[in-house]
Amino acid sequence: MHLFKRKKKEKSFCEKVLENESAYDVTTKEESLHFLIAFFGDLRPPKNEQHLADARMKDMILFLEAHPSFVSRLQQAILVQLINTRLEGAFTESGIPVSSGFWDELMGKLKHKMLPREQxxxxxxxxxxxVFYRKNDHVWIEAIRRATWISFFELLQFTLQAKDPRLTEHLIDALTVLSFQVANNGLEKEIAGYIAPIHPIQENPFLLQSRLLHELQQEKNDxxxxxxxxNRLKLVLFEIENEILHIREHQDQRGTSIRQSYLLLILTARIERMQILLDTIDNDDHFDIGRFVDLFKLLVRNENLKNSIRQFISQGVGYIAYQIAEHKGQKGGKYITTTxxxxxxxxxxxxxxxxxICFVAIVKNILSKLHYAYFWQGFWYSVNYSAGFVLIDQTGSTLATKQPAFTANAVAVSLDSKKSLGQPDLQSMAFTVAKVIRSQTASFVGNLIIVFPGTYLLAWAYHQIIGRxxxxxxxxxxxxxxxxxxxxxxxxxxxxTGVFLFLSGIIAGYVQxxxxxxxxxxxxxxHPGLYGSTSAQKRGWWAGFIEKNAGAYAGNISLGFFLGMAANVGKIFGVPFDIRHITISSGNMAIGVYGLGIRAVPGHYLLTVFLGVLGIGFFNFLVSFSLAFFVAVKSRGIQLRRYPELIRIIIRHFFKKPLSFIVPPRGAGQQ
Structure with missing residues (x-):
């Protein structure tokens, strides 16, 4: 067993215990704590070998199976700690925010990061x-497979059954605190106003579980x-879980907020812990060790990262990001061609x-002739761009660079852990990637075959009308x-530009x-103020228009101002900062060629500039798509490292059907 291969003179803690068991007593709280620290210290892999954590645990299980006396000592050490410490904090506080709001909790974490709490x-x-004092202990804990942890705790016969009265009291106290907290969360308007309608004969499950717990406290000796x-309480908690699911399933129609997402996150964690506690005190000789293992790993992770601002923000806004991505993913479907x-x-x-875009490029160059201050020049550029983008959206036209921010989310749905059960169909995702690439190609080609000749023609018309x-x-x-x-x-x-395209997509999703x-x-x-001045029909029309288009307007206008102000912000601060957008660059190229005369521009130089325009389009797409895809997979809880074969499957599909990445296969409706 490589677990115990050490230097010749150094012995592992486990070996020392076997040689002299009397020297390692575990009857007191302090002695048992030192025993557990040393035991898990033996199990902890070196920093550069954390990928071997599962193998080390399997070696440890083999060692324990061969030495029952050591198992008994380890069981006693754990039991002494459980009986002589309060469990309420681990179940009710660890990893569960205690403040009533996201921002309160964030400020509390900032404060405790500078000056940690007294333990x-x-x-x-x-x-x-x-025991798990290193800040990266959760990494090797999580690297050990769930099944291996279950085998370890089964070997310890660790059922956490409440046989000792003192342990029972601790568990019921923790359950009581959680019950009151769940009832309080359920009455918050962000939850109570969004649950499924309750029939008169029903009772609010958030209140019912609290009443049942009171009944449990009265009869705890029977x-x-x-x-x-x-058993009745478990059924009610199952109803609450269904209410949480109901709220989340309707967030795409009703939207969500950071506070609602935060409360749902807290509720889910509290319900899960109540289930474990109920599983412990029901005395039915059945204990879900797998659920306990999940909690154990979560507690270690929470304690290691309890003051991590990055972890808290990532967790707290995860569902907001998911809903923004979901909105964009739904819209992204219209940008993917199948037939x-x-x-x-x-x-x-x-x-x-x-x-x-031809007219946008011409107007932008006309505006450049007006000598405004940098800010106002950027402002009018922004208005011009915004008007063009809004017009494209309202006419149902397509701008190639707007697609990536939406199609990336549609691609991520293929790997969505919240929507698909089991292993995703990676071959199907390869087909989706092919559809996205050929759709993007079609939109780039459609834009460019009009922008260059169209802008050139408009530049000629300007020359004929104005005289210069x-x-x-x-x-x-x-x-x-x-x-x-x-x-x-x-x-x-x-x-x-790719970053701005991504940000405008986020803004559109957030506003919607x-x-x-x-x-x-x-x-x-x-609105009472509109009753006297507008009819119900007109108010209804405006309400429907805003609900349907507000997100799109916000995204298009923000993109217009990002692109219009960029160069002038760079001039104001004296830094080389600007944007290049493939269609606008193509229009500028056409205007420049007409201004010099097409015969006056060397052919090789013109070709290089054209390739530069294509390169601009490539980086517009790459950056925007990459950022949107990263947010989409993160918000959906997807870990791409679980699918190392994904790139290989896409490449194989490309070599098998290269034309499917450019045009749809003839007669194909699915590929």
């Missing part, structure tokens, strides 16, 4: 902190009655979007140079979610 040596949480009440008819429709839609070119000479050459991949920072600026959760449309339709 109570009589609290079981103190035992956890002493084993038969305890089992009866516990050749869909593909043709995408191409035509992108061509209309390209036509609108829109740009000429050095200004025209600068428009080409700004798209050149080597003579400018265009590819870096394209990455900035907020509109739904706050019922803005319903409140506007019944």
């Amino acid at each position: 109570d040596t009589n609290d079981f949480v103190y035992v956890l902190d002493r 084993p038969y009655h305890i089992r009866e009440v516990v 050749r008819r869909d593909y043709l429709n995408m191409l035509v839609s992108a061509m209309w979007g390209g036509l609108i 070119k829109l740009v000429s000479g050095e200004a025209a050459f600068r428009l080409l140079q700004e798209q050149h991949p080597f003579q400018s920072l265009s590819l870096l600026y394209a990455c900035n 979610n907020k509109i739904r959760f706050s019922n803005i449309a319903g409140r506007l339709a019944h």
Whole structure:
């Protein structure tokens, strides 16, 4: 067993105990604590071998099976700690925020990060902190498979059954605190106002569980009655879990908030711990060790990360991010083509979007001739961009660079741990990736085949009407140079655009979610101040329009201001900061070529600039898609390392059907 391979003169703690058991007594609380610290110290892998934690635990199980006397000593050490410490803190506080709101808890964590709380040596949480004292202990604890942990606790015959009266009192006290907290959470308006309608003959399950617990306390000396009440209480907790599920399932229609997500997170944790405690005190000789293992790993993780601001924020806003991603994922479906008819429709839609961008590019260059202060120049650029993006959205046209922020979320649905049971169909996801790439290609092609000739034609029309070119000479050459991949920072600026495209998608999702959760449309339709001036029909129309379009308007306007203000913010602060957007860059290229004269531009230089425009589009897509996909998988609890074969499957699919990444297969409706 490699677990005990050490230097020649150094013996493991387990070996020392076997050699002289009398020297390692576990009858007192302090002695048993030192025993547990040393035992798990033997089990703890070196920092660079944490991937071997599961193998070390299996070796330890083999060792324990061969030495029953050591098992008895380990059992006693654990029992002494359970009986002589308070368990309430571990069950009711560890990993569960104690403040009533997200921001209160965040401020509390900031305070305790600078000056940690004083620990109570009589609290079981103190035992956890002493035994698993390293801040990365949760890493190797979680690296051990669940089945291996179950085997370990089964070997210890660890059922946590409440045979000792003192242990029973601790467990019931913890259960009482959790019950009151669950009832209080259930009466919060963010929960009570969103649960399924309760019929008159029903009782609110959040209140019913509290009443049943009071009944359990009154009859705690009657084993038969305890089992009866516990079974009823478990059914009520199951109802509460269904209420939580009901709220989450309807968040895509009703939206959510950080506070609601925070309360649901807390409720779920408290219900889970109440289930474990009820499983302990029901005296039915059945104990779910798997559930206990999950709690054990969670407690160690919580104690290691209890002052982690990053962990708390990630956990607290996870469901908000999920709902934003969900909104974008639903919209992303319309950007993914399956059939050749869909593909043709995408191409035509992108061509209309390209036509609108032609006018945006011309107007932007006209505005550049007006000598405003940097801020106001950026403001009018932003208004121009915003108007163009809103017009594209309202006409049902397509802008290629807006797709990645939405299609990334649609792709992530294939791996969604909240929506799919078991192993995701990775082959199906490869088909989805192929659909996304060919849809993106169609929109890029549709935009570009209109933007360049269309803008060139508009630049010619401007020349004929006004009598002079829109740009000429050095200004025209600068428009080409700004798209050149080597003579400018265009590819870096394209990455900035990718970030802004991603952020505008987040803003669109957030606003749409907020509109739904706050019922803005319903409140506007019944606004008392509008009764005298507008009809019910007109109020209803405005309410429906806002509910349907507010998110899209917010996303498009924010993107317009991101792109319009970027260069001028860079000028204000004297830093090289700008954006490059493939369709606008294509329009600028066309204006520059017309300004210089197409015959005056060397062919190789023109080709290089064109390739630079394509490079701009590539980085627009790559950055926007990557950021959106990262948020989507994180908010859904997806760990990509679980699917190492994913990239291989996509590459295999590409070599098998390369054309499916460019155009839909003939007669195929699914690939």
